[in-house]
Amino acid sequence: MRRGQVIALGGGGFSTDPDDPTLDDYVLAQADRDHPRVGFLPTASGDAPDYVQRFHAGFAGRCAASHLRLFSPPSAEPERWIAAQDVIYVGGGSTANLLAVWRVHGVDRLLAAAHDRGAVLCGISAGAMCWFEAGITDSFGPLAPLHDGLGILAGSCTPHYDGEAERRPALHRALAEGLPAGYAIDDGAAAHFVDRRLHQCVTSRRNAAVHWVEHAQGRVREQRLGTTALVASY
Secondary structure, eight states, rough: OOEEEEEEEEHHHHHHOTTHHHHHHHHTTSSSSSSEEEEOGGGGGGGOOHHHHHHHHHHHTEEEEOOOSSSSSOOOHHHHHHHOOOEEOOOSSOOOHHHHHHHHHTHHHHHHHHTTTTOEEEEEEEHHTTTEEEEEOTTSOOEEEEEHHHHHHHHEEEEOOTSSSTTHHHHHHHHHHTTTOOEOOOOEEEEEEETEEEEEEEEETOOOOEEEEEETEEEEEHHHHHHHOOOOOO
């Protein structure tokens, strides 16, 4: 039986590093076939056309690429489209808007089912945070906690941890106020989960890391997790 996987990218991949496919190569390598079917969900960006174009440019010739738009009207029937994918790649943008639109269309339920059948779920920024219970988001303007993620993975996820100066203090404040402990992921790093457990952390940039961050005994504690440095396949 194939095991469900989630790969949460703090930053990188075709979205922000189009000349460095290292993290995206890693995602493709986890699919259980040579020419996987990779579907892009650009919901968090409002289905921005240029984002969809960048996805297809980044994955052209490397897989069977497609995308699903959910804004007026959906570009495909969501249940059939999601069931056909080996890899579902979620783009960045507003996590709060993404979750709201997915729930209206039942995509939250379909993605949980895709995970259970062994699909690879992945994404950057909002597309990393959405799989967890909670995280730090700029969906509401200033960075703030979000507590209604999909919950496929336990705990919280905070992307862009080294890329935005306010991420660390915002996360520390939220943890002190009750945000669940979780993973803080630098740009150029990714946390890979198999069967809902951390499998490994990988990086495409020197000094990028994944951190376990928690509030315990009255203070915030950070643990830098071990990582594997990836080598580009080109």
